[in-house]
Each structure stands twice: as C-alpha cells, then as structure tokens.
Amino acid sequence: MQNQATKKLSPFKRPTSQQAALIDQAKDFVRAHLHDTTPAVFVITGDAGTGKSVVLSQLFYDLQQAANHRTSVMANTQNYFMVNHPELLKVYRNIAGELPGLLKKSFQRPTSLINRMNKRHETFDVGVIDESHLLLSQPDHYNNYYGHNHLLSLLKLCHVLVIVFDAHQVLRLKTYWTQDRLKRLLAPYTQKWVHLDHQFRMQADDSLIDWIDHFTGDRTLLPLQASFRHHYDFRIFPDAEKMRQAIVSQNKRVGLSRIVSTTGYLSTLDGGRHFITEGDFRLPWDQYNYTATPWAEIPETINEVGSIYTCQGFDLNYVGLILGPPVKLSADGQKITIDTSKITDSESFKYRADMVDSQTVLAAKVQLTLNAINVLMKRGVMGLYLFAHDPALRQKLSQEYGRLNQQN
Template sequence: MNFTRDRLQNNQTGVFTIFGDAGTGKSVILSHLFAKIQLLARTDNTSALYRTQNYFLVNHPEVLKVYKAIAGSNTILLKKDYQRPTTFINQLDKHNQAADIVLIDEAHLLLSKSDHYNNFYFHNQLQEIIKRSKVVILVFDQTQVLRMKSYWTNERLNALLTPYPHENYVLKKQFRMSAGPELLDWINQLTLRRTVTELTPEMLNNYDFRIYDDAEEMRKAIVMRNQQVGLSRILSTSGYPSTLDGGKHYICEGKFKMPWDQYNYTETPWAEIPATIDEVGSIYTCQGFDLNYAGIIIGPPIYLRDAKHGRLDVDLTKHTDVEAFKKRDDLTDPAMIESVEKKMIMNSLNVLLKRGVYGTYLYVHDPQLRRLLLKQFEKITQK
C-alpha cells in the first residue's frame, strides 16, 4: 500500500512483484489487497486512492470464475473489476483509457508472445499492461510456467521490469498443504531436480501421503475422501489422448478408465462441480485451486532413467498436450527448446503435487519408477 501511494503521489509508474511457491498464499494476499484498494477508491475521499480506476487480472478462466463469484457477494467489488489480460488491454485501447492500479494473479500465465487465437497482437502481455497502468502489483512463480506462449523465467521478468521503479517480496511459508517441510522438499527434489530422494516416516506426519500400485484403487480412495470431506479429485499429467474436439478422451491404466475433464461452460469452477469426481483434471482446471485430497497420475512422459541414483527424465515424444509447445521466434536452439519443454512438464507435475490440503495419493505409469516409490513407501509404512 505504501509503494502504491508513493507511485500515485509522484505520478510515477511502478511495479511490485510478490514471488512464492505454489500454496504460499500469493492469491490470498492479492485478493485481500484488491478489496482494500477498492474500498478506499470507492468510499474514502481523504485517500490518495479515491476515485482511482483499478483492475484485477488473471489469465486463467477457472480462477477468474472464483473472483467474479466473490465480487457478486461483495458490495464494494464489481464483476467488471476482474478481467482476462487481453480483454483489459483491448477494452482500454478501444475507449482510449488508462488504469491506475492493476493487480495480476498468476502472472506466470501471462502471454509472452502474440497469440492471435486469443486476440492478443502485441509481444508481451505484462509489458502492455504496464504501459496502460500507473501501478502494477503481480504474483509470480517461474516453477508454474506451463506453455511456450507463456514462457517466463525470473531473469526474463527482471529484464522487462528493469526500466521501472520496482520492489519485490518473497513468500516462503507453505499455507495450502498441511505437510511438513520434509515432504515439500521431497516434492521439490522430484519435480525441480528430477531426483527421487528417500522417503522418511517424518514425511507422513500430519499429512496423508500414499503411493499406489493400482490406479483404480487410488480412484476408489479419492471417491471415499470426496464423500467424507468433499473437494477431492483425480488429476493427471499429460501423456494420454487429449484433443479439444468436444469428445471424451480416456486415461486408461489397468482397470482404471476415466475421461479427461470437459470444457467447463458454467460459472462454477471445475473442482466444485459434483460430477467432476468422474473426470480427470488437468493443470488447466486445477492450477490455482485447493483440493482437500488429490489423486495424482504421473503419466508416460516422466520415467526413471537411472534407478541407482533415482534420476528421472522426460520422454517428449510421449507428451500429448500439443498446445503447450508452440514455436517461438526467440527460442531457436534445439537443445535449449528441449530443456525448456522438459522443465515445463516437470513444472506441471509440481503444480499437481501441491493441490492437496490434507492428502496426496500418487500413481505412476512408468513401472520402474512406480516400483522404486512403492518400495520406499512400504519401507516406511510397515515399520
């Protein structure tokens, strides 16, 4: 708030970035901050924020539904305050307007190249938002970058922000998952360093973490949890047939057979629709959301390359999300592209593994990796 007031009073463009891992409360902070800003803007004629024109942006249709629902039950917040970035840019240009304060949730999902399919004809959404605003406050996590058209790193973000007065803050405490630091570190080693470290009994303290040899048994357990506490769903990485053609495409693992999530035309987020207990969610329907229990399928692209040292690798030929890896003019080195694509697949697993508040159940397609994890899990649960 101090940063915002200073920028407005000095009529100086500024950017404030909040960094934090999945589940560290970035969206909660941003949501409360926006409510405070709009209260001052619409009711306090003694405030420097009075009558400022402010917006909350998120490039995720499912998350946007949540914010609009919150606005519908709040007398200060309006549904029109919450927009997709492209809508915001195009509407301001159409009416020759500018914004005062803009908050951006999930800024790692902003487009960093033109995307004519989504009516974005510039080169970088964040850059265009800053041009049209006085103060920009955003939350960012480079380990949640999932698509080439939204390719970001901390270095790329810093290079874009260098011309502007800017400040940063890093959130470190995990609020979503009730798991301890030992299990969170195990997840980070698995997804960010592609290394399976030893499971220990401490990782199961106050958190329901399980490894399954049978995906169907895992499904039954998640259904039971959903009946008990609600908001429990099956999620999966890529590697199974998936095409946006309106038809159902199934994930099959032994006796397990369930369709991918369908496009959600309702105003209710996917995870809150009761019928989606019979679907498999993807990163596109669960990113940014809390689940009480998450059953995760690690699909065919991720496999155990080196059993002795627990090293994982990614087989890009088994990746089935064709929209994720569209070419970019600024990435031409084949080795670099391969490295980025593999990192994005592991990022998607990182996103999935940090959804469950009370528990995470895991099934792995690759037999070698599944055996290794089961051996470790049985070792600590049979004591």
Template sequence: MQSNMSAATFKLTDQAALSPAQQRLETQLFNFITTHLNQKQTGLFVIHGDAGTGKSAVLAAAFSRLQAQSRSKDATPLQGTDNYLVVNHNEMLKIYKQLAGDDPALRKKDFQKPTPLINRLAKTSQTADVVFIDEAHLLLTQSDRYNRFNGHNQLSELINHSRVVVLVFDTRQVLKLKSYWHSADLAPFLAHYPHTTFNLDQQFRVTGNDQVINWIDGFTQGKLLSKPTDANFDLQIFADGQPMYDQIQQQDQRVGLSRMIATADFPYVVNHGTWYVTAGQLKLPWDKVNLTDEPWALRPETLNEVGSIYTIQGFDLNYAGVILGPSVGYDEAHNRVIVRPERYEDQEAFKKRSDLGNLEPLQQQIIFNSINVLMKRGRYGLYLYAVDPVLRRHLLAL
C-alpha cells in the first residue's frame, strides 16, 4: 500500500503485488462470479478480516479487473456486465473515486453509496450483475430517514437487486447501533443463498510483530498486557498530549501521513462552530466537515486537527497519535480496561434500538470496536495518551 502523502491510502503501489493469500482470494472470487452470474439465486461471496488485513486493497484491485473485462472489446464471460462498488462511508468513497481518475477501466459512477443505488435499481426495476460492498458492516440494519433509506436492511435490498454480491465484513468494526450486526447476523443470508467465505488474516497495515497485534487485541478485550517490544514498530505511551502531538508533527514532516485521532469522547455538533479535543496540555479542534473531494487524511491542514473514527476508518496512516477519551478507563479491582458508554459523546452511535434487547453491552462493544479501528491505523507507529488518570497511570507503568 502507498505510504506517501499524495497517494490514495489503500491503493496498491505499482511495485506492491497482491500477497499469495490475496491472489488466491482474487482467483476464487472470479471463479465464483463467472459460475453464479447466470444462476437463478443471487450468489454471495463474503470476505472476512480484521482492520489492516488488506480487504479494501484486494477489493479495489479485483473491481478494477472486473470493470476492465466488462468494458473490454474482446468477448469475455464478463463483457458488458453492469457492476458497482458500494461503500457507506463518505471518506472511503472519495478514495475510490480518486482511483477511478487514475484507472482507464473505471468510471466515477461505478462507485456508489448504498441508498442511492438501491433506490435507483428499485425505481427502474433493474438488476445489477455484480455488486462489491466494502465495509458491509456499515450497512444499515434498520430504516433511516436521514439517509432516505426506507427498507429494513440494506444488504437484503442489495441482494434483491443483484446477481452476485461480494461483501467485506468485520463485526469488530461496527460503530453504530443503527448498523449493528451481531456476528451471527450473516447466518440467515448464508443459509438462504449459495455462498463462499474467505478469511484474510495477515496484517498488512500494522508492521508490528505478533506481540504488537496481540497487545492491541488484548486492550480491546479489556486486558492490559505487558508492553511489546519490536524494533520495527514505534509504540509509545505519553503522560501528556502535547509532546505526543509534537512527535506526530515531526513524523509527518519526515514521512508524511501522520495524524492525531481520538475516541468520540469530546462534544461535537456538526456545523455549529469549532469543537475541541483536549489531552492534558494539548487542545486541538475536531476534524471539520470535509466538503472537498480530498479525503481527510490526505489534506495537509488536517495535521492541525484531530480525526475521528468516521474520517479515518479504512485508511492507512504511517504514524497514529491516539487520544483515549474519558469513556475509556481502568478498573483496578478487577485489573481490566473498561469503557463507560455514559461518557461517550457520539450520540448518533447510540440511537435507540428496540429490537436489540439490552443495549449496554452492545454500546460497550461499539466503543471497543472504535478503539480497535483507531489503534490499527498506524503502519510504523502508535502513540497513546489516556485522558483517564487511572488508565494513564497503568499504561505509563508498562
């Protein structure tokens, strides 16, 4: 994947070929598409993988190849097929549209958010041939007036309007109740439709060794393990946010793509002035609503802001400075990292659901999911500051 400032952050470089596992995935995927394109039932191809396992990179490469065959002058089984790549994430959609500008096989209209595509296909009674869905765990699982979605489940709707659906799915990256997927929620779809699943488990983004990955995974399960040692990965704990920010600025000057990001623990109202994130002596504004075509992480001025899960999910950074806000604490009686939903400021994430039972464990899981997303952004380094004094003390003691 690219690591310089000017490049889309999950695009493969010319030198970076797909890994053997990714190549196997692409081969299986094309075999599946050609087999199921003309079957009576929609075929589902599900790709699982944790943050940083290269899901978007292989999806982008496979979709480019699919569209090249669709638009080829030479007769192929996929010539003339009507295909789309869907993602329910504004910043990632911008990256995909950037890729379209660099690739003769792609058009910007190939990339869509789910609701407009569903509504158009329904209105015109059309069926798409192949629909790729990146970050399918962000699809809505209830109607949503704000997003003009009147159905009950966006995945159901996309399946109903497609011959083959290829979806990337990771329940550990669900960030809102309105798109909440239990790990078992895919099972009814898989029981009903012919399907194949493929698991990507090699970490491509975080260059740290297994100790580093295990430490992050442990943290997001409430365990504070011994601090890992890895000469090739810079994991640092800070007593104050200002020196952490100073170091992020130095890394950005040195290698680019280094940013401050934080849990959604600091008040923020869209289009109502400037809202700040505080971390000890540090005070920086939250990311602003980005109306440009350039993704947040690629704009130089955002070095002076703090990114959220919504601006950074799915992207590579070189170095990530992560502020763990007041909702993330430590229970000394049980020696566990804990999260406190009542201190989480992302009201949109916790909009009430009457169909999910007791919401508190789900709210806790959403906060831990967001921490996992943030901690797995940095390729070469993760810097941490905890606002909660008890958690900060235990982190520093490592």
C-alpha cells in the first residue's frame, strides 16, 4: 500500500492539462537534443506547491518506459533521476520499488552519481533533477564532492538535463543559487525555460498565499483577512503548547500533521537530543532518519519538531510552525526583520570563498532564512498554524487574529 508521500508523486497521479502539456514539451525537448554534441537543458520554474515534482515523476516514468521499448528513439538510453535531499530520495525509491520499468538504482544523489561516473569513465544520456536549487554550488569535501558545481559536473556527463528550480527554496550558502546565477551558468548551452504558476498543495485562498509571499518577500506584514480561512484552517496561537495540542488532534483525525520550526534553537549533529522550549512546550528537534520511511510519515515524529531539512518537498495535512528567535517585528510594527545573530543553523552558513564581502553574506543569510520560512509556511495542505517566539511579533499577530475573530 502506498504511503501518502508516494501517492503524491506517483506517475499514475493524473496530471492537470498544464502539467500534461509541460511533460510533452519536456519529452519533445529530450528527443530533439538526445544526440547533440553539447548538452541541452530544460528548466522548469515555479514556487513551492506548484506541482514541479509531480511533473518530473511522470516525465521520468515515461522516459524509462520508452528506454525499454526497442523501437523508440529513447531505446537503451541510460537515464537517471537525481535529488540532493535524502528524505525525498527515499520517496522516489519507494515509488521505483512499486512500479514496473523503474529501478531503485536509477534514483541517485548527485554526488554519488558524479563520483561513480567519473571513477568508471562513463557517461549517461538524460538526467532529471528535482529540487535543483539544492545542488551544490561549491566543493563539499565533507560529503566527498570535490568539483566546483554539481550542475557543471553533470553537464560534462550527459546529453540532456531536465531540472526544476525555485530560487525561493535555496536554503544554504553551499547550495547558493539565484535565477541570474543559473542563467549565467547555462548561457553556453541550448536551453528552454517553462513556468508553473498554479498552487496545488495548499487548499488556501490566493489572499493567504499573497500574505505569505509578502511576509517572506518584502517582509511586509499585511493585515489578516477573513478570506484566509475560506476552505483552509489558518490560525495564530499565542501559546506553543496549545498549538502542539491542536496539531496532535489533527494528526489523530487526518494524519500527516506535524510541528516544524525555523532556526534559532540549538541543534547539532552530535547524536544527542536538542529541545525547543517555549513556555510549557518542550519537544526535541527531529533526529537523523536512518530508515527508508520519510520522517514526516513515521508515526513517532508527532513527538518531534521538524526542520526544513526533513520537510522540504513534502506535503503535510496540517503544519504548526514555530517562528524562532531570528524572526522579529520591526520597531514600527509594520514589517518582519531577521536577526542573523540568533541563527543557530551554522551548517547553512559555512564560509564561501566567492562571498567574502560581509554585507553580501549578511544579505544572503537574511534571504535564506526568509526562504526557509516560505517553504515551511507552504507545507500544509489543509491548515497552517503559527506561533512566534518574539513577544512583539506574537502580540501583533495575536491582536490581528483576535480582530479577525471578532469580525466573524
């Protein structure tokens, strides 16, 4: 029986007309450039929740079916699906284990594939990359990557790449990308760009999506609107423990509901348990998941706090988000500010040789933190619950929410 994450990405999930047209465009592009002497790249852009992964899952399934058909132009091609996210890779390999024509070994992390191909002096035909904004853009010796850029390394090994890219989901300096950076890197290659713009994940009114985009974009704190709760459960909590209890209740009712948090609380990969404490609320951060089941689908993780690293790319039914110490209200009470001194995720902000200017690094830290908030706010299909650590922001949001409830 398929779990919920696998169902979401199954190639048998019926695509929308926009998604189906995009899949056909991608297949035409692959066939047209399969034998070019220089690599070609098909780029799919779109915000979180617009169905990019669904498109890639169906596309790769179709390519592999064609590769197994002896009369197809794709016959006997060697193709790989890549994602630089261990939790999401588990989902794709679970899919491969359930469907004919798909092999688990066709789903790889980029570093593993690059190192193996280089060691054997081999190449491949088509690479499909989900979450390409998570590709390394500098060496990472700790993870055995000694090249300068994942994407450049892969372009040396294949004929065609199909990638999805969302600049708002860049989360670490070692995977630091912007759309301009990507365009400059791809300038020498044949390329085609397409965009997905319809929000599929959240059953939310466009006004709530706009509120989130302003919160994490220009950092403007727009007024809360009654329309936020049309077909969607949006709530502000002044008490983190009460938010946890509400999430536990929703998890019992519909499943796949979790507490998640931004940075701002101690967390190190030392094998120990590190707790987030907010008043009566006290839960440990998520632990490294050594199982084949994604973190969000392990029942016991209802008693943990998820991070961006365990939740990115996944649908939750309900998400309770703790806006940690770096997320504050501005002095005038109108905008969000990011206090970079409160960031505790040191792994995300390791030194880059090409980013030595302190103002550039500071701006990048602010942007990456806002990106993470955007991703976490858009995890919930049915509902989003918020709690803010900063007393001024908590009071502002609670007052706005109280005003909203009085209107109703």
